[in-house]
Amino acid sequence: EPEVTQTPSHQVTQMGQEVILRCVPISNHLYFYWYRQILGQKVEFLVSFYNNEISEKSEIFDDQFSVERPDGSNFTLKIRSTKLEDSAMYFCASSKQGAGNTIYFGEGSWLTVV
Amino acid sequence: GESVGLHLPTLSVQEGDNSIINCAYSNSASDYFIWYKQESGKGPQFIIDIRSNMDKRQGQRVTVLLNKTVKHLSLQIAATQPGDSAVYFCAENIDSGNTPLVFGKGTRLSVIA
Numbered sequence A: 001e002p003e004v005t006q007t008p009s010h011q012v013t014q015m016g017q018e019v020i021l022r023c024v025p026i027s028n029h030l031y032f033y034w035y036r037q038i039l040g041q042k043v044e045f046l047v048s049f050y051n052n053e054i055s056e057k058s059e060i061f062d063d064q065f066s067v068e069r070p071d072g073s074n075f076t077l078k079i080r081s082t083k084l085e086d087s088a089m090y091f092c093a094s095s096k097q098g099a100g101n102t103i104y105f106g107e108g109s110w111l112t113v114v
Numbered sequence B: 001g002e003s004v005g006l007h008l009p010t011l012s013v014q015e016g017d018n019s020i021i022n023c024a025y026s027n028s029a030s031d032y033f034i035w036y037k038q039e040s041g042k043g044p045q046f047i048i049d050i051r052s053n054m055d056k057r058q059g060q061r062v063t064v065l066l067n068k069t070v071k072h073l074s075l076q077i078a079a080t081q082p083g084d085s086a087v088y089f090c091a092e093n094i095d096s097g098n099t100p101l102v103f104g105k106g107t108r109l110s111v112i113a
Helices: none
Strands: A005-007 A010-013 A019-024 A031-037 A044-050 A053-057 A065-068 A075-079 A088-095 A109-113 B010-014 B019-025 B032-038 B045-051 B056-058 B062-067 B072-077 B086-093 B107-112
Touching: A005 A088, A010 A019, A019 A031, A019 A088, A019 A109, A044 A065, A044 A075, A075 A088, B010 B019, B019 B086, B019 B107, B032 B062, B032 B072, B045 B056, B045 B062, B045 B072, B072 B086
Parallel strands: A010 A109, B010 B107
Antiparallel strands: A005 A019, A019 A075, A031 A044, A031 A088, A044 A053, A065 A075, A088 A109, B019 B072, B032 B045, B032 B086, B056 B062, B062 B072, B086 B107
């Protein structure tokens, strides 16, 4: 069964450092997403991406965050200068179509900022 | 305020019994709903979805009920098994535009063997 894959599974980084989280969405999907989950809390939307551009983003997704689809398979989330409060599980997700269609999630990348 | 929420944060069920997990939503424009299961340290796993033109949908051992009048969603798990122990999230979406999927806080289901 096709699945969303994410790397790394866990990363520890120093405050102020740049982090890139990588994702390979399901191959025939056209819509890509990043969500995050702070420990013990609900899953929060960060950004959606379609046709090589951001289609929607939340208040969390400030200027420190960026997304990119550098090639035909990868979808990345970059945090330019990490803060302690960026520590969370980051989930990549994808769907065939946009709103109103099933979104499939990866296993997550656990980011710890120290 | 929060659009999607859950009535019960934890639920303990005896193995073999049926489980019912509830969810309230406040956005009357929402017309697509998904239940996800999240095991510890893993990503949300799709269980079942329902659109607002339906009030019930059944899957394998799971049933989702939608009551649009009171903006309530429930997930029923038949013959609950230890492997069903997880956190369950409901999520809502509007079936048009770019509105993102919004998650509720989650209910932890513990199955007692």
